[in-house]
Amino acid sequence: xxxxxxxxxxxxxxxxxxxxxxxxxxxxxxxxxxxxxxxxxxxxxxxxxxxxxxxxxxxxxxxxxxxxxxxxxxxxxxxxxx
Numbered sequence: 001x002x003x004x005x006x007x008x009x010x011x012x013x014x015x016x017x018x019x020x021x022x023x024x025x026x027x028x029x030x031x032x033x034x035x036x037x038x039x040x041x042x043x044x045x046x047x048x049x050x051x052x053x054x055x056x057x058x059x060x061x062x063x064x065x066x067x068x069x070x071x072x073x074x075x076x077x078x079x080x081x082x
Contacts, residue, residue, distance in 0.1 A: 021058025
């Protein structure tokens with residue numbers, strides 16, 4: 001995604017952030033971390049099982065760290081508009 005943005009002359013800064021031991025569940029609310037690490041989806045009538053990856057502890061840490069990054073981004077955005 002980062003490379004695609006560059007190729008298409010995206011005019012904003014991009015930061016590729018990766019969190020150790022985090023899976024695909026970091027977008028969830030910290031109070032409702034799922035203990036389930038697997039999911040299933042249906043495509044064309046066929047069931048596909050998949051793993052979300054990461055660990056519960058890794059997801060929790062990633063949620064906290066990512067919210068801190070989002071808040072810092074918003075603070076910087078507001079300070080630069082003044």
